[in-house]
Amino acid sequence: MLRFLSLFAATLLALAAPALAGVGEAQDYLFERFAVEAHGFVEGRGGLRLDRDQAQRDATIGEARLQLDLSRFLGDGELRLKTDLLADGVAEKLDLELREANYQFSPHPDLDIRLGRQVLTWGTGDLLFINDVFAKDWESFFIGRDDEYLKLGSDAVRLGIFRGAAALDLVYVPLVTHSSYIDGSRLSYWNPALGRIAGRDAIMPDQRRNRIFRDSEYALRLSSNLAGTEYALYGYYGFWSTPEGLDPATGELVYPRLGVYGASVRRPLLGGISNLEVGYYDSRDDRSGRNPLVRNSEWRLLVGHERELRRDLTAGLQYYLERKLDYGNYLAALAPGTPAADKHRHLLTLRLTRLLLQQNLRLSLFVYWSPSDRDAHFRPQAHYKISDQLAVEAGANLFSGRHDHTFWGQFADNSNVYLGLRRTF
Template identity: 30%
Template sequence: MYLWRRKWTLLPVIFGTFMILPGVGQADVPADGSGSTVSETADGSTRQPDAPATEEPAATEPEKPQSRPRQKKPPFFEVHGFLQNNSSQRIVTSSQFPAELLKLENRAQLELIHAGTKWGWHSKTDFIWDPDNRYSRVDSREAYLTSRSSRLDLSLGQQIITWGVGDLLFLTDVFPKDWVAFITGAPIEYLKKGSIAAKADYYVGGTTIEGIWIPVFEPDTLPSGNKLAFFSPFPPGTPVQKVDPPTTFGNSQFGLRASRMIRDYDTSFYLYSGWDPRPSPNLTSSTLEHHHLLMPGLSFQGPFRGTLLSGEFAYYQTEDSPGTNLAIPNPSLRWLLGLERTLPGNRVVSFQFFQEFMTNYGAYIASLPPGSPRQPRLDTILTVRYRDTLRGETVKRTIFALYGPSERDYFINAEWRQDLTDTVWYALGVNLFGGRAWTTYGQFEKDSNLYVTVRRGF
C-alpha cells in the first residue's frame, strides 16, 4: 500500500462556469394584434383612444392574407465543446523525482459537426493552457471530411482509428496512442491519438470492408524528460535521438478490415502494413527507431451462456525474423480472451486473459549482453474490471486491475465519476503502478498518482 508522504501543496482544480443571462420579456400584445391599447367606453363599446378624428368613416381596407411563418433554417454547423481542468498529484516523491504535481492542465474543446445529405465535416480542436509549466498550445484532435452513400462511406483528414476488442490491451490496434496522458490520469478518450488518413467503408452483402491509407506516420507519445519516471536502457546522461520514418509514399501505412456477423458473433479480419508506433532502442547509435511491421489478425465478440465473449489474435512480423538484432523486436504471436457478465443492480464485471509468445527466443537470449534484463518467452497478463452505477446512473464507479505474472508487474485504476448536471461532471481517481524497474508497468511505479477532472460541456 502507498502512504502519503507530503500534503497537497496546490489545489488542482481551476474551473470556470458560464453564467446564463435571462432573456428580457416583451410587453403583452393585445388580442387583436394591432399593437395599440384597446379601451372600453361607458356604453361598453371599444375605441382606439389615439386614433385621429375623421369627418367620414374611413373606407374599409381589404384584409391582407396572412403569410406562413418561415421555418428557421438549421445552422450549418452544430457547435459543441467543453471546458475542462485535469490535474494529477504524485503519491510518493523522492530525491530523484521531487515534483509532486504531475499535471495541471486547462483545456477548452470546440467541436464542429456538419451532417449534410452528401457530405459532412467533423472536427475537435483543443485549446490547452498549462499554468504550471507556463505554456499553451492548440491540438487538432480530429478534422475530417465525410461522404456517405448507400454502399460507400469516405472520410479524409485527421481521425481517430480503433481496431480490436481488448480493454486496455491492444493487439490489432496498432494506431498511435498517448501514454503520457494515460499515465497522468487524463480522461480515457485521450489515450487515442488521431492519424492523417483516408478511410473508406464499403458495404456489400452483410460485409463491411474498410480500407485505410495513412501517408503521414504518427508515433506513440511516450514519457521523456525528468518529470516522469520511466525505464531507459541507455546509460545515464546519454543524449538520445528519436528517428521517425521519412514521409514518403513508400513509407505509407495501409490497413484493411473485413467485418460481418457470423451467427451471433461480430467477426473481423485485419491486415496492417506499416510501422510500429512504439520505437525500439538502438544502444549502438543511441537512438529510438521505428521499424516496419506486418500484422494479420482477427477478432470476434458475441453472446455466450449469458455473458459477452471476446477474442482477438494477431501475428507481428517484424524486420528481425532470425531474432538476432536486439534493436528490432522479435516476431511474436499474441492472443486474448475476454468475458463480461452483467449482474443485478447495474453491475458489470469483466475478465481478460492475454498472452504474447516470442518466436526465435534462443537467438534473442544469445544476443543479450551479460546482465541485461530479459523479456519472457511467454508473457501473460490478467485483467479484471468492475463497474456499476448509482443514484439514477449519475454516479459511475470503476475499478480496473491488471497483473502480469510473467514480469510480476501491475496496474490498478479506481475512479468515481459523478454528473452534477446534464453538462457538468467531475471524476476522482487513482493510478497505481508497480513491479521491477524495467517491466512494462513497474517502470512507472514512481508516477503513481491521484487525479481529478472537472468538465462543463456546452
C-alpha cells in the same frame, strides 16, 4: 493534496463561468445562421505524484482545457472539426491540438469515405490492443486524462465497403502517426542503456519518420456478423507505433518496420459477451531475432468475457499473452548484464463498474496484473454527474512491481492521484 486539486479545478470553472454564460446563445446562432452543430467542454485537471522522484516534478498533471466539437452537413456528407486549446502547467506550454478534421460522405449506398484527421480504432480488447495498432498517447493514459485522450488522430483516408453481411474497411495513412511514448519528460521509465530508472535526466530522443507517401501505413479489416457472432480478419503494413529499435550511431530511438496479421471473434456467451483475438507481429527489420536493438516478432492472444453480475454492476475479465519468437537468438544477442524478458508474458485484467445514485455516480476499477512479470497497474475512478453539464472525477494510477525493468514495475515511482472538473456545453 486533495485540497490543492479541488482548488485547481474549482478555480478554472470559476474563471470560465463568465465566458460560458452566453454559450447557449452562440450555439443557437451558429446553427441557425450556418447550420453548424457546436458542442464542447471546459475542464480543469490536477494530479500529484504519491512518491518523491528526484528526476521528476511532484505534479503529474495540472492543466486547463477547452474543447470545441463542430460539425456541419455539407453536400452529401458531414464535415467535422474537433480541436482542443490546452494550457499545460506541468509542461509549461500552451497548445492548440487538432484532434479531428475530416469529411465523411457516401458516393454509393455500399461505400463510405472519410478523408482527413480521424481517430482509427478496431479490435475487441478493453484497454488491450492487438490488431488495433493505430497511434496512442500513453502519457495521457498514465497521468489521469480522460480515456478519450488515449487515442491520437491520424491523417488518413478510410473506405468502408459493405456487401450483405460483410464489411471491408481500408485505411491509408500517407505519413505514419507515431504514438506518444514515455520518454522521461514527465514520467520515469526503465532505461536499458543506463541500467536504471531514468527521468528528465535522460530524455530519450527519437528519429521520427517524416517521408510522406514513403513512410506510410496501410490497414484493412474484413468483418461479418453471422447469427449474432462477429468475425473479423485484420492486416497492417507499416511501423511499430512506439520506438521499438535503437540507432547505435546516434543513440536515438527508431521505429522499425512492422506487419500485423490477425483475426477476432465476438459473440454472446454465458449471459454476457465473449471475445477472442489473435495477431502475428512480423518485425520486418529483424525477422531472425538476432538484432538486440530491434524488438523480436511475436504472437499475441486475447480472451475476454464481460457480463452484468446484477443491476448496475458489470464485470469484465481478460487474459492476454505475448509470445516472443526466436527466443534463443534473442537471449544469445543480449548484452551481458541486461535483464532478459520472458518468452511468454502473461497479463490478466479485471474491470468492475458500479452505478449508484440514479446512475449519476459511477465507481470503477480496472486492474492489470502480470503473473509472469510480477507487476501490476491499478486504475480506481469515481465519476459524479452533478448536473447535465457539470461533472467531477477523481481517480488514481497505482503501479507496483518486483523488478524495475518490467513494464508496470518501471513506473512504480509514477503512482499518482488526480481530480478533474468538467463543464460541457
